């Protein structure tokens with residue numbers, strides 16, 4: 001194999017109350033997020049003792065990938081580095097260099113295209129390598145995996161399991177609500193080489209999960225966790241505003257499925273399990289939040305499959321895709337460039 005390591009690249013999160021503000025400053029540096037919004041989000045983290053669940057979820061995924069690699073004869077060490085908090089990616093890349101790694105693949109914990117989901121992680125990799133210097137290993141990102149069965153199937157099973165919690169008599173008045181992180185409309189417009197790729201991929205995943213899990217139900221795709229200054233337009237409707245429109249349509253019960261995410265991190269356990277649940281209660285809607293892939297064995301195996309489709313002699317044959325949107329290994333140069341930075 002032409003590669004000598006895999007590195008898991010993720011968002012990062014604080015694990016002590018005193019790290020919450022410095023973490024939020026890392027996330028929002030230069031991005032015009034108002035101080036009121038930061039204070040509000042700090043409260044969400046402090047509600048959980050200042051501990052974001054995301055780092056432990058990465059440790060669990062790391063352990064599962066290592067076990068899966070060992071069981072399937074993939075002889076690659078697996079590293080982990082974050083965009084915003086320890087272990088920071090630049091420190092990890094320095095350690096990889098010290099260990100003699102020269103050419104690694106990167107698995108990023110986001111399935112989609114778009115600036116925050118894809119390009120920014122590639123910029124993180126480039127700046128970590130630049131910080132380490134000329135002997136930093138080469139690092140190539142694995143493809144976006146929104147359409148891989150190892151991502152779609154765990155989401156679909158989670159929706160089925162959530163639906164099973166409702167009274168079957170209410171099936172006809174149950175709505176499936178898929179959510180993903182909102183982004184500025186300008187970022188949505190410039191996602192992918194021709195624009196619109198983040199929303200198009202989410203529409204495709206919503207369609208695939210709906211078809212696999214509950215084709216008899218109506219479904220919607222809405223947005224959550226809006227940030228940024230109020231005058232900047234972001235994707236809408238927000239999940240809470242959307243829930244408020246459902247009772248008048250005769251809906252009694254909702255399954256909320258966060259297809260935008262791979263694990264139950266803070267945007268899920270606060271924005272959905274706390275805020276959206278409260279909204280649903282006030283509206284008198286039955287509410288169950290469907291799970292995320294986490295360390296589902298199919299999701300863990302997907303990481304190995306993404307490595308093998310890229311590296312095996314017959315790799316092309318190994319590509320498993322359920323969608324119809326185009327996929328590629330290496331993004332074109334002007335993919336997901338923020339409008340302000342387009343040449």
Ligand SMILES: CC1=C(CCC(=O)O)c2cc3nc(cc4[nH]c(cc5[nH]c(cc1n2)c(C)c5CCC(=O)O)c(CCC(=O)O)c4C)C(CCC(=O)O)=C3C
Nearest residue numbers: 011013027031041052053054110116117181227265266267
């Ligand atoms: C598309 C997208 C994903 C999905 C792709 C992926 O998974 O990467 C994602 C994931 C996440 N976002 C997260 C946390 C935060 N995101 C923020 C702010 C922002 N997110 C944005 C977009 C996204 N974010 C954007 C455009 C901003 C505005 C600032 C900027 O332009 O960058 C802020 C600042 C405060 C605020 O919310 O205003 C926080 C704290 C966590 C960690 C949760 C935990 O700790 O468990 C995760 C996984």
Ligand SMILES: [Fe+2]
Nearest residue numbers: 116181225267
């Ligand atoms: Fe975010």
